[in-house]
Amino acid sequence: MSSVKNKNLKEVAARIVELIGGKENIESAAHCATRLRLVLKDESKANPNELERLEEVKGCFSNSGQFQIIIGQGLVNKVYNEIVKITDIKESSTSEVKKDAMKNLNPVQRFARMLSNIFVPIIPAIVASGLLMGTLGMVKTFGWVDSQSGLFIILEMFSNAAFIFLPILIAFSAARQFGANTFLAAALGGILIHPALQNAWTLGGGIEKTIDVFGLKVGMVGYQGTVLPILFAVWIMGIIERNLRKVVPNALDIIVTPFLTIMITGFISLVAIGPFGRLLGNGISATLDFVYNQAGVLAGLLFGGVYSSIVITGVHHSFHAFEAELIKNVGVNFLLPIWSMANVAQGGAAIAVYFKTKDTKLKSIALPAATSCLLGITEAAIFGVNLRLGKPFLAAAIGGAIGGAYVVATKVGMTAVGLTGIPGTAIVESTSMLNYLIGMILAFGGAFIATYLMKFKDTKVN
Secondary structure, X not given: OHHHHHOOHHHHHHHHHHHOOOHHHEEEEEEOOOEEEEEEOOHHHOOHHHHHXXXXXXXEEEEOOEEEEEOOOOXXXXXXXXXXXXXXXXXXXXXXXXXXXXXXXXXXXXXXXXXXXXXXXXXXXXXXXXXXXXXXXXXXHOOOOOOOOHHHHXXXXXXXXXXXXXXXHHHHHHHHHHOOOHHHHHHHHHHHOOOOOEOHHHHHHOOXXXXXXXXXXXXXXXXXXXXXXXXXXXXXXXXXXXXXXXXXXXXXXXXXXXXXXXXXXXXXXXXXXXXXXXXXXXXXXXXXXXXXXXXXXXXXXXXXXXXXXXXXXXXXXXXXXXXXXXXXXXXXXXXXXXXXXXXXXXXXXXXXXXXXXXXXXXXXXXXXXXXXXXXXXXXXXXXXXXXXXXXXXXXXXXXXXXXXXXXXXXXXXXXXXXOOOHHHHHHEXXXXXXXXXXXXXXXXXXXXXXXXXXXXXXXXXX
């Protein structure tokens, strides 16, 4: 840090701007806690190798349409401010940069990023509910409390609220992504879980009631805990709302547009979108469940081994939707433990690099990057260490495959989405805790040993 204090931050910022192709190559810029997030007009003009030679730069990579430069907590905002002054670009929020970055993505990446933008904001609510659900399950299993007590009943209400009202949470978040009115979307989510509709978790016994609407038989079925029906419904609602605003006179817009939007979308949702979305969600869950049970350890080997490669593409952001469907339809998230093993394995490979490399700068990056992996954050290890050297990334895939195979073989499950590594212990099923910890040790250790045995080409010694 002392060297940073002694160096003029303007010089650092100017050098970074020069190495990313000049200020005319910057589309937009923002920063998070540790990284500059840039959208460049032409990424081929950037020089990653020279950027990484700068003492203040811990690594750089391109992901999901953004060119990201790892600088570190505290320093990144100072460097960013200097870049803004040098380039005269408008300060952008992270969300604005994400929108600009979407232009650079292919359709698959754009779809994955869209799902990520919808689900990431609601993960805290799902994690909180999953954590409480797992805790209650553990104390109930071991008989530590009376499950019929008033306190337990209240806490059980707290634990499942986010899943019961999930369509409303998703609707509100999706509306911002699809350009629809957020409160109309929340009302639409409320329609799909209205108390007059049959509880979605009782459908195993069949649809209890249907009604006749203009000659159509409409099943009085609720969509509590579901994901796809409300996603489709809000997307359609956004289209309907935007087109209505084009034809409804301004004087009547505030009355007529919301009324027609909710009436039309609500009807379509109950008649067509809801049943289709439920069938699709059930089909996806059944397919994943079939692969998981039939392929067994092989599925763990494959998924654990390739997950980090999927992270590089950004497509992994779309997995939250499938995991939420699994919790609703299967009762447990068996994918997240596999992803967790892959993340922890990246840490094992990075710590092995720390011990093997003679490059002092790489050492300074590898140790904190490995620690971050244990907390579920892998970007620094993947892009700053393992992928950069090649063989350690392959070794991490081996460790992820070993850990993935183990957690599948021992049926490790989680009760929520969003947490991996050590924080993931908060949402692991109580009966799976020991096997989850053993899986992490195997993944971390396997990647460490594989990296240590491989002869990777070391970077230049600083």
